[in-house]
Amino acid sequence: MPDEPLLDIGEVARRTGLAPSALRFYERKGLIAPEGRNGLRRAYRPEVLERLGLITCARSAGLSVAEIGRFLAARPSDGDLRERMTARAEDLDEQIGRLTRLRDSLRHAAVCTHEPVVDCPDFRRAIGGVAPRTHTGGDRPDAGPRRRSAHA
Amino acid sequence: MPDEPLLDIGEVARRTGLAPSALRFYERKGLIAPEGRNGLRRAYRPEVLERLGLITCARSAGLSVAEIGRFLAARPSDGDLRERMTARAEDLDEQIGRLTRLRDSLRHAAVCTHEPVVDCPDFRRAIGGVAPRTHTGGDRPDAGPRRRSAHA
């Protein structure tokens, strides 16, 4: 076992690009933990860098810190969690579709000559179906829980 | 001109799935506006439904309400804005890549048998490069503005 490869919070911060405050925040939320303390100071195993990469990635995909925490704690026996992961993967799939269409629309918009760019028919076409629904024919029964933040 | 095809806020809410409060919020932020008022009540042209579809879509892609506002105001003469759109499209492209990798990783994780799922080498491999960077070799000069929210 190598002498003491432990990193202090400042080091981890520099290597991940995250602020120390963010690291402490993640710790409070249970996403990471120092291997131990050097006095009061957190001492991290280098593995935390990978974990943080993962976290940053998941964050960038729109997962909430809370959910990332649950995923990080996952064990093969967590059937529930596996289902949630699968569900998430499907959400991501849809999201990827939307993003792709939006990207294409933006690319077109950047080049198109319609007055309010938004009115360009090509743009419209490219966007088409991007939105969850613009159902002009009513179908919502009534007072369901008003759609919350969509993700997380 | 057809008699009075104007929609009231409740109607728009029902047809878009957005809460009336959200519509007023978007109005404050300049994303939408009623055609006029019927007394005090907002009267919307049906076109707003499309616009809201667009907004919802862009939101779901992670654009901030403020930026959506700028894009919605775009005119062909806005060179600046076109550049921003192109830049956004490129961001989206990267984002799509990250999401795709994360999706695949999640799909694998949901099926893999490693103890802390996160430690599965396949998972790791799938994730590989998803994170913005886990640069183990230092390169950050120093006190730059600590990375802000990444998007918007």
Added chain:
DNA sequence: CCTTGACTTGAAGCGTGGTTCAAGTTCCAG
């Protein structure tokens, strides 16, 4: 030993994206 600078804590603050509430207005039916 003493300084210095990076760390520690908890609490407060901030920006975003809304929701909720109170109090009042207005439309429409009956």
Added chain:
DNA sequence: CTGGAACTTGAACCACGCTTCAAGTCAAGG
């Protein structure tokens, strides 16, 4: 005219994801 539902406003509140601050502690170097 009267009632009730749906609208109006501004202001307050919420959750999230952090950052910032004040006040204190500690490890290491000169």
